[in-house]
Amino acid sequence: MKHALILSAGLAISLAACGQNTEPAPIEAPAAAPAPSGDMAAMPMASAEAEKTDVGTGMITAIDAAKGAIMIDHDPMPGIGWPAMSMRFKAGPTVIEKAKVGERVQFDVTVRGRESEVTAIRPE
């Protein structure tokens, strides 16, 4: 955790991009500019955000099976512009079952907007 705290001071922007920032997305202007109904193309920041995938390495530091999440202290991932950091990932049952705290793994990650999901892990 010490590692994460030190990093968080200078990497707020990166963390936000990485899904660790808990702040809600910027609030859209309320009634100022009513969007035409049903026009999803007019909402570039909506859930249709581009999906990115990459393969990373790191150490599993915590597992939250109930919430379907794991924490990984991961190495830099230049493919998606992430520096090394400790962060929380969404993870399905298959990943959770194989995960062990303290184990270094190689993992596949899919990033959708602020959400990052580990879709597979294997021994590094």
Ligand SMILES: [Cu+2]
């Ligand atoms: Cu990260």
